Amino acid sequence: MKIFRPILSLILVFATTILVSCSGSTVSAPPTYTPDKLQKIATYRIPLDVARQRMSELGQYIDKEDWTNADNFLHGPLGLIRRDLTYLSKALLPDEQEPALNAAKDIFKHFENIDVAVDQNNYSVAIDQYKKVVSDLDAYSSLIPQTQKPVDRADQAMKSAKNVFKGVQEEVEQTVDRIEDIIPDFDENA
Incomplete structure (x- = not known):
């Protein structure tokens, strides 16, 4: 027995x-974007979109060799x-941050x-x-999730009111045309 x-x-x-x-660990769900996080990204994305829209101005200054304005x-x-790009990169999900930060570093360079080149008046550089920064900004933008703009209720109401007004205006014009057809023209008889 012993x-x-x-x-x-x-x-x-x-x-x-x-x-x-042999017991498996519990698998956690992968991190996803919450509405709050998407709102934060949308806010941080604004300077990126503005910069991308205004990059053509910098290109014009360089083309004209207007070094002071450039x-x-x-x-x-x-x-x-x-x-702005650093804030935006850090607002992304953890596995998306590193590629975004690397792309941002290329943009900074x-x-x-x-x-x-502007300080040295070197047009070719x-x-x-x-050209490279414009390309990299576009590539960086593709790394950032697209967010939908919130629906502007006031804008929707204005569009609806304009449509209603157009409909009423057309009805009034049709009614005026019918009345003019029915009522004889008194100036012709005079």
């Missing part, structure tokens, strides 16, 4: 070890793009190279870096 106790305890330890090691544009409207 020999069975250690063997029994060894079997129990072995069975427990197998049960614990420099002012880099440090004015585009002056905070580094901060292009802006720095444009700045140096400035235009080359400009």
Whole structure:
């Protein structure tokens, strides 16, 4: 009997070890974008969209070799793009942050190279870096999830009111035309 106790305890330890090691861990759901997170991303995305829309101005300054305005544009409207892209990148899901941050670093390098080229009045480097930064901004934008703009109820109401007004206006015009057809023209008889 004494020999069975250690063997029994060894079997129990072995069975427990197998049960614990074979039990699967609970699989957690992958992180997703919540409405609050999407709203935050939409807010952080605004400077990116504005910068992308205004990039053609920088291209025009470089094409004209207007170095003063190009420099002012880099440090004015585009002056905070580094901060804005960093905030936007960090608002993404954890597995999407690294590619976005790497793309943002490439964009920063292009802006720095444009700045140096503008300071040195170097057209070829400035235009080359400009083309690359535009391409990288487009690539960066594709990494950011698209958010739907909230429905503007006031705008919807105005559109609805305009449609109703057009309908009423057409009815009034038709009624006036009918009345003019029915009522004889008194000036013809005079």
